[in-house]
Amino acid sequence: MKPAACALLLMLTALPAQEPPGQPRKAWSPIVLQEDDKPAFPPPPSGWDVRRDGIPHGRLTMIEYDSKTVGTRRHMNVYTPPGYTPEKKLPVLYLLHGIGGDETEWQRFAQPEVLLDNLIADGKAVPMIVVMPNGRAQKDDHPKGDVFKHAPAFSVFEKDLLQDVIPAIEARYAVLADREHRALAGLSMGGGQSLNFGLGHPELFAWVGGFSSAPNTRKSADLMPDATAAKHLRLLWLSCGSRDGLIHISQDFHSWLKTQGVPHVWHVTDHAHDASEWKQVLYYFLQQLRFG
Numbered sequence: 001m002k003p004a005a006c007a008l009l010l011m012l013t014a015l016p017a018q019e020p021p022g023q024p025r026k027a028w029s030p031i032v033l034q035e036d037d038k039p040a041f042p043p044p045p046s047g048w049d050v051r052r053d054g055i056p057h058g059r060l061t062m063i064e065y066d067s068k069t070v071g072t073r074r075h076m077n078v079y080t081p082p083g084y085t086p087e088k089k090l091p092v093l094y095l096l097h098g099i100g101g102d103e104t105e106w107q108r109f110a111q112p113e114v115l116l117d118n119l120i121a122d123g124k125a126v127p128m129i130v131v132m133p134n135g136r137a138q139k140d141d142h143p144k145g146d147v148f149k150h151a152p153a154f155s156v157f158e159k160d161l162l163q164d165v166i167p168a169i170e171a172r173y174a175v176l177a178d179r180e181h182r183a184l185a186g187l188s189m190g191g192g193q194s195l196n197f198g199l200g201h202p203e204l205f206a207w208v209g210g211f212s213s214a215p216n217t218r219k220s221a222d223l224m225p226d227a228t229a230a231k232h233l234r235l236l237w238l239s240c241g242s243r244d245g246l247i248h249i250s251q252d253f254h255s256w257l258k259t260q261g262v263p264h265v266w267h268v269t270d271h272a273h274d275a276s277e278w279k280q281v282l283y284y285f286l287q288q289l290r291f292g
C-alpha cells in the first residue's frame with residue numbers, strides 16, 4: 001500500500017471522536033454495539049480471493065469519459081466478465097470508493113476482478129459489468145494533502161454519475177439499462193453516496209448497498225421516509241465493522257429501517273474501517289445481486 005493510503009487508514013482507525021468543521025453529522029464516536037450487530041454471513045471459504053488458473057477471466061479496463069459536470073475528461077475502471085460480447089446485454093454495478101480513494105481504490109483494496117471471476121465460475125454470482133468511477137467530482141480529482149477538504153466534491157458527484165458516467169457506460173457497453181439491472185454500492189464516503197443517490201433515485205437503482213457508510217450519509221428519515229419508499233427495492237444492504245467508529249451511522253439507519261419494517265441485509269463483522277472489511281463485504285454483496 002502507498003504511504004499516503006496507509007496513513008489515511010491509520011487515521012481512520014485511530015482518530016478520536018471529532019467533528020471536522022462544517023460537518024453536519026457526528027463522525028467518529030465511541031462504539032456501542034447492539035444485540036443484532038452480528039455477521040449475516042460466515043467468513044469466506046478458502047481460496048475465495050485467490051486468482052485461479054483454469055477458469056475464464058474477465059478484464060479490467062481504465063476508460064475515459066467527458067464529464068460535462070466537471071468540465072474535464074475523467075477516468076473510470078471497468079470490469080467486464082469472461083466472454084463479454086457487445087451482443088449480450090448485462091447488468092451493471094456502480095461501485096464507489098472512500099474519501100482517500102480514486103477510481104483505482106477498489107482494485108487495490110479488493111481485486112473485484114478476482115472475486116467475480118471465481119464467483120461466476122462457481123455459479124455464485126451472475127455475469128455483470130462493474131464500473132468503478134472517481135467519486136470526487138472536481139477538476140483535480142486526485143488532490144494531495146488533506147482529503148477531508150475535498151468532501152463537498154463527493155456530493156457534486158451525484159450529477160456526474162447520473163448525467164455523465166451512466167450515459168457514457170450505456171453508450172459504450174452492452175448493458176441492461178433499467179433499474180432492475182442497475183446496482184449502486186460503495187465504501188465509506190462511497191457508502192454514503194450510494195445510500196443518498198441510490199435511495200434518492202428509485203427509478204434508477206433497484207439494488208443499493210452502503211458499506212461502513214460515512215457522515216455524508218443523509219439522516220435516516222430523509223433517506224427512507226417510510227416503508228412504501230422501499231416497495232420496489234430488490235436489495236438494501238448495510239454493513240460495517242464492529243471496530244469502526246463510524247458504525248453509529250449504519251446502526252442509526254438499520255434501527256430506523258427496523259422500526260419502519262423495511263427489509264434489508266444487516267451484516268456486522270469484527271473488522272475496523274479497513275480494506276479487509278470491504279473486500280469481504282464485496283464478496284457477499286456480489287452474490288446477492290441476482291438481477292433476475
Ligand code: FER
Binds near residue numbers: 012028100190215
Ligand atoms: C468524516 C469522517 C470520515 C467524514 C468522512 C469520512 C465527510 C470518510 C471516511 C472514508 O471515506 O473512509 O467526518 O466527513
